[in-house]
Each structure stands twice: as structure tokens, then as C-alpha cells.
Amino acid sequence: MHFIDQARIAVKAGRGGDGIVAFRREKYVPAGGPSGGDGGRGGDVLLVADANLQTLLDFKYRRIFEAVDGRRGGPNRCTGASGDALRIKVPCGTEVRDARTGILLGDLTRPGEELLVAAAGRGGLGNAHYLSNRNRAPEKCTEGKEGEEWLLQLELKLLAEVGIIGLPNAGKSTLISVLSAARPKIADYPFTTLVPNLGVVRRPSGDGTVFADIPGLIAGAAQGAGLGHDFLRHIERTRLLVHLVDAASEAVLSDLQVVERELAAYGHGLERRPRLVVLNKIELLDPAELELLRAEVEGHCGRSVLAVSAATGSHLDSLLAAVWRELDIGAPRETEEPVMGEA
Numbered sequence: 001m002h003f004i005d006q007a008r009i010a011v012k013a014g015r016g017g018d019g020i021v022a023f024r025r026e027k028y029v030p031a032g033g034p035s036g037g038d039g040g041r042g043g044d045v046l047l048v049a050d051a052n053l054q055t056l057l058d059f060k061y062r063r064i065f066e067a068v069d070g071r072r073g074g075p076n077r078c079t080g081a082s083g084d085a086l087r088i089k090v091p092c093g094t095e096v097r098d099a100r101t102g103i104l105l106g107d108l109t110r111p112g113e114e115l116l117v118a119a120a121g122r123g124g125l126g127n128a129h130y131l132s133n134r135n136r137a138p139e140k141c142t143e144g145k146e147g148e149e150w151l152l153q154l155e156l157k158l159l160a161e162v163g164i165i166g167l168p169n170a171g172k173s174t175l176i177s178v179l180s181a182a183r184p185k186i187a188d189y190p191f192t193t194l195v196p197n198l199g200v201v202r203r204p205s206g207d208g209t210v211f212a213d214i215p216g217l218i219a220g221a222a223q224g225a226g227l228g229h230d231f232l233r234h235i236e237r238t239r240l241l242v243h244l245v246d247a248a249s250e251a252v253l254s255d256l257q258v259v260e261r262e263l264a265a266y267g268h269g270l271e272r273r274p275r276l277v278v279l280n281k282i283e284l285l286d287p288a289e290l291e292l293l294r295a296e297v298e299g300h301c302g303r304s305v306l307a308v309s310a311a312t313g314s315h316l317d318s319l320l321a322a323v324w325r326e327l328d329i330g331a332p333r334e335t336e337e338p339v340m341g342e343a
């Protein structure tokens with residue numbers, strides 16, 4: 001499952017340095033020839049595909065990219081220094097368009113692949129270039145050219161890495177809405193969510209990870225019951241499942257098993273997909289009750305179980321820390337700010 005992440009950025013290549021007018025001044029050479037050097041070339045702007053990026057999140061904060069200008073020429077025919085190229089990292093799979101015309105400029109697919117998006121201006125010529133038999137002392141030089149300037153539209157198909165699954169009403173949509181800027185419909189009845197919602201959650205490295213809120217699964221989903229098959233298919237390509245269980249349900253263990261059975265019945269390796277089991281709505285239980293329930297569920301799962309409240313926001317930091325650990329993404333910062341996302 002994917003959705004489209006978009007960003008619009010302005011890029012400007014460096015201007016070429018100006019050429020200069022100068023004459024040789026040496027002892028015993030009364031009329032030194034022209035020696036004005038050329039300006040250096042400006043810096044190009046390139047996009048580079050980087051395998052460590054997953055989203056265009058960074059471009060929400062920084063939208064203008066300018067490469068440095070070339071330096072002016074010097075005396076003694078010295079050419080000015082060229083500006084360094086500016087390389088902007090984008091995720092693999094980014095499509096680049098001219099924002100004004102929509103014309104596709106390129107598609108960065110392989111890590112390390114580069115695309116020149118704004119060519120630098122050439123340096124101007126110094127007067128040394130204009131020496132001729134007719135003019136032994138030219139006063140002429142030219143200015144550097146402006147670098148190209150473009151408005152670019154970046155587009156990336158995002159793939160959900162984390163799927164939030166569970167029975168209808170477990171609070172999946174509520175969870176994605178507090179972790180990301182996605183704003184799915186939330187309601188106190190089953191099958192509120194009919195199509196998956198995606199949200200981007202800021203991760204410790206600074207980039208984002210895409211979470212998908214999947215419509216509720218029920219018994220028989222693998223055979224097509226409820227919203228069935230379609231949605232199991234959507235989570236096939238996720239790397240991690242967050243199995244959300246309503247802790248206030250009458251029958252937490254059997255709720256858990258219904259979903260586990262559907263994953264197993266669907267096959268395609270879903271039952272072996274790394275999974276976090278998370279009790280939700282824990283503010284409805286008193287602490288002693290919760291600990292008993294948690295111990296019971298841990299006994300069933302044979303592993304530790306997280307407990308959160310999507311509604312009050314409690315323990316969501318531990319949930320995210322566990323998600324990053326499972327995905328093998330570096331240690332989380334103190335606070336996780338939720339950021340953009342789109343349904």
C-alpha cells in the first residue's frame with residue numbers, strides 16, 4: 001500500500017564569477033599585457049538518491065536551496081575558484097518535476113543516483129582573453145552568468161512500514177491520529193475505517209516512518225468476511241505489525257486470538273511478521289486490574305506486552321521506542337513530536 005508524499009522546493013545554482021581587467025606589472029616591462037583572469041563557475045544543484053531516507057518530511061521545513069557562486073577572476077590570469085556543487089539528498093524513488101509545467105525531469109531510483117536540477121552559471125572572461133593584434137591592451141571583460149533557478153515538485157510513493165491491526169473499535173484510527181498528523185474518522189462503532197489511513201511518524205533519525213491504520217479485522221476476514229482480504233493484502237508489505245487490543249473488552253484473550261487466527265489463515269508469512277501486542281484504553285482499568293490482565297496476555301503471547309491509552313496519550317513514547325527497536329532505528333529522542341501525515 002502506498003500514498004504519495006509531495007514537496008515543492010526552489011533550487012538555484014551558483015552564479016559564475018566575473019572576469020576582471022588587469023595588466024601585468026613587472027619590473028623592466030613597461031607595458032605589461034592584459035592579465036585579468038576569468039571568473040570561476042558557480043556550483044550546480046544536484047539531487048542524490050539516499051537509501052537512508054524514506055519520506056520527503058525534511059522538505060516541509062527547508063524549501064530553498066542555493067549553491068554557492070563562483071569567485072571573480074584574479075590578476076596574473078588567475079581563474080576564480082568554482083563554487084562547490086550542492087547535493088540535496090532525497091529518498092530512493094523520488095520523482096522530480098518542473099513545478100510550473102509538470103514535466104518529468106527525472107526519477108531517482110538507485111541509491112547514489114544523481115540528477116542535475118539547476119546548472120551553474122559560467123564564469124565571465126577576463127581581459128586576457130581579448131588580447132589581439134589590433135588591441136594590445138583590451139579593457140574588456142565579461143560578467144559571470146546567473147545560475148539556473150527552478151521550482152521543483154518532488155513526489156514519492158510511500159510504503160507503509162508499520163501496520164496497525166486489531167478488531168474493529170480497538171482504537172487504531174485514534175492511535176494513528178495521535179502519533180501522526182493523519183486525521184482519520186474515529187467513531188464508537190465497528191468498521192469506521194473503510195480504507196487504510198496512512199500517517200508519517202517522525203522517527204529518532206529525523207526522517208519519518210509510515211504507519212498504516214488498517215480497517216478492523218474480524219473472524220473470517222481471511223476468507224473475505226468484513227472488509228476482509230483487501231486489507232490483509234495491504235499489510236503484506238509492512239515490516240512490523242502493531243496489534244492493538246481493547247483492554248476494556250470482556251474477552252481480551254479471545255479478541256487477540258481472533259486476529260491471530262486471521263493472520264495465520266491468510267498466510268503469506270503474516271503470522272511470522274514481527275509484531276507488538278499493545279493493550280489500548282488502559283485508563284479505563286484500575287492499575288491492579290491492568291497488571292493482572294497484562295500478565296495473562298503476556299502468558300498467552302510468551303513475550304512482553306505494551307499498555308497504552310491512545311485517548312490520553314499515556315505510554316505512547318514507550319510504544320514508539322519499541323517500534324523503533326523492532327525496525328532497528330536508533331535510540332529515540334526524549335520527546336517524539338507528531339508530524340504531518342495524510343489520510
Ligand SMILES: Nc1nc2c(ncn2[C@@H]2O[C@H](COP(=O)(O)OP(=O)(O)OP(=O)(O)O)[C@@H](O)[C@H]2O)c(=O)[nH]1
Binds near residue numbers: 169189280282312
Ligand atoms: N477510553 C478510551 N477510548 C478510546 C481509546 N482509544 C480509542 N478510543 C475510542 O474507541 C472508539 C473506536 O476508536 P477508533 O479509533 O475509531 O477505532 P478503530 O480501531 O479505528 O475502529 P475501526 O475503524 O472500526 O476498525 C472511539 O470511540 C474512540 O474514541 C482509549 O485509549 N481510551
Ligand SMILES: [Mg+2]
Binds near residue numbers: 173185192213215
Ligand atoms: Mg478505524
